[in-house]
Amino acid sequence: MIEAENLTKRYGDRTAVDDLSFTVVPGRVTGFLGPNGAGKSTTMRLLLGLDRPDRGDARIHGRHYRDLNAPMRVVGALLEARAVHTGRSAYNHLLCLAQTQGIGKKRVDEVVELVGLGGVARKRAGGFSLGMGQRLGIAAALLGDPSVLVLDEPVNGLDPEGIVWIRTLMQRLAAEGRTVFVSSHLMNEMAVTAEHLIVVGRGRLIADCSTEEFIERSTEKAVIVRSPDAARLADLVTAEGGKASVQEEGLLNVSHMEAPRVGELAAAEGIVLHELTPTRGSLESAFMELTRDSVEYGGAGEPAPAAVPAPSAVLAEEGENR
């Protein structure tokens, strides 16, 4: 597993990572989220011994990275800035890396196939597209068959098929019992990839919880109601302190009131309902809300994205999903 304890890193008068403590456990994908400049890459560099903390500690399986005997066999890393000898073929790049750690040719062939670079592995890595470069970086991370993966923005540059591929790969690696720690700015993608989240803002911990729980913290929840008597129901909701806005004839958007209460009000007055759908905030809306005070770069007053219907919400209400 990965442990950060009171991790602190300053660059001049800027504190990039500020007293950060968290643990990343094996068996699930853990997303590492935060606005630009929140300290994600710095944290990952500290974990990988590429920078020294001013205070605190970062350990992998209880040891500092620099004390690992064969680091590539323990930790596979993909960092944003990739170091690839552009004149070398992808295959030779991987082979050179493998040789530094006593990893055989067979494993190079395996990872080349695993990341789907079989057809281009003998080509110059310098001519690779961004997506191919990402696949090469992931191949390098997997060379030592490590039990821990630290991936900084692995989805960058991948096309939709590539995004699904990396998602499936990360989930499979986690299901095999590995520790998978991955940063990303793509919230929709993280929502379906990561089971657990560590969220930082201005170098500090904002949340360390399950993805479900983080989304639940979003206040952007609403109930979509369809009824032939929508206007009367809207009055009842408003009289009880809820907010109801008529979207179109027969369609209401209710907030500040849970779906069961809306149903009860309708039932008490004999109002027919054609639909009663709780929506939940998206990971994106929760992220925007909860990191709002930590955003350093961005336009003031940019709106948070709208809530999305939660397909599982009705089940959850019935207690089948919890």
Ligand SMILES: Nc1ncnc2c1ncn2[C@@H]1O[C@H](COP(=O)(O)OP(=O)(O)OP(=O)(O)O)[C@@H](O)[C@H]1O
């Ligand atoms: N080598 C460095 N020298 C000086 N300042 C640095 C250095 N590396 C990072 N910083 C600063 O530390 C802060 C955290 O940067 P970091 O790259 O870790 O954030 P991040 O969360 O990865 O951001 P992004 O999402 O934009 O990649 C930023 O303010 C950045 O400017």
